[in-house]
Amino acid sequence: MSTPTLIGVPALSGRYTARLIQFGEAPEVLVPLLRRIWTDTFGRDTDAMAAALLARNWRSLAVNPRHRRWDRQPLVPGLGYPAGNDTMRQGSLREDLDGFLEWMYLLHPDQGRLVVYEATVHGRWLRHSVHHLDPVEDLFVTAPALNEGGSEMTVCTVCGAVDEIDHVEVPSMAGYGYDTATSCTRCGSSVATDPMFGARLVRKPWPPHDPTTGDATGSTG
Incomplete structure (x- = not known):
């Protein structure tokens, strides 16, 4: 087509x-x-x-x-x-x-x-x-504005989403510093950090896999 x-x-x-x-x-x-x-x-x-x-x-x-x-x-x-x-x-x-x-x-x-x-x-x-x-190793990168005078963009390197980022920062359960979680709201890829274990990066499959039902033989019952 x-x-x-x-x-x-x-x-x-x-x-x-x-x-x-x-x-x-x-x-x-x-x-x-x-x-x-x-x-x-x-x-x-x-x-x-x-x-x-x-x-x-x-x-x-x-x-x-x-x-x-x-x-x-x-x-x-x-x-x-x-x-x-x-x-x-x-x-x-x-x-x-x-x-x-x-x-x-x-x-x-x-x-x-x-x-x-x-x-x-x-x-x-x-x-x-x-x-x-x-594509860089970092999950999220900052890219220059497309238009002169515009603001910089945050880009997900997995799916290419622009400024579709959710960020949370809370006092760490380790008792010091902060735990953070930054995720792409389009593909779900994320990076989490804490003062004890450092960074943990998750790259979700993109495009997402088609949902499947049943077992390998096609049976659903």
């Missing part, structure tokens, strides 16, 4: 320059793929990756594309399957959408970040998540 998606870079005043991916994917699929392309194809050179993605429109992205009999355009090794339409799209995050697009991924080469936007049912772009191309 087609998932029309934009891939590009931000411009000034909330604008962007992007190319179309005819068969895009949701973040849980496309973000890991873009990270692999960034590492395997471009050796972590974000500027080179952005330039290559903006060089043409795409049918789909792939690290190891293989020729198919219906492909009319030469494959691009390490990137994917190009499309024939060569129109560059320039738009605004405040634009009205026509219902055709579903996702937009904007690379920030100077920050090594990927910001994902989702098209809402009201035909507007809504920031969905922020992802570091090189």
Whole structure:
């Protein structure tokens, strides 16, 4: 099924320059793929990756594309399957959408970040998540504001949630210092600290596993 998606870079005043991916994917699929392309194809050179993605429109992205009999355009090794339409799209995050697009991924080469936007049912772009191309070991990281003069963001490195963090701090039962618990309200990943045992980090699976019922044979009774 087609998932029309934009891939590009931000411009000034909330604008962007992007190319179309005819068969895009949701973040849980496309973000890991873009990270692999960034590492395997471009050796972590974000500027080179952005330039290559903006060089043409795409049918789909792939690290190891293989020729198919219906492909009319030469494959691009390490990137994917190009499309024939060569129109560059320039738009605004405040634009009205026509219902055709579903996702937009904007690379920030100077920050090594990927910001994902989702098209809402009201035909507007809504920031969905922020992802570091090189995920750090810390569960939560502070990222610069997207807009000049804005406040910094706290980003969950598991699911990419922005400012969806719950923090609790209470006097420690150890009798000194404080116990803290910081958790992501989207995926449930958390880090807890206390003065006696230090930090305990829990990374929850993302995307979450589908619930299952019954045993391995399919029986529920």
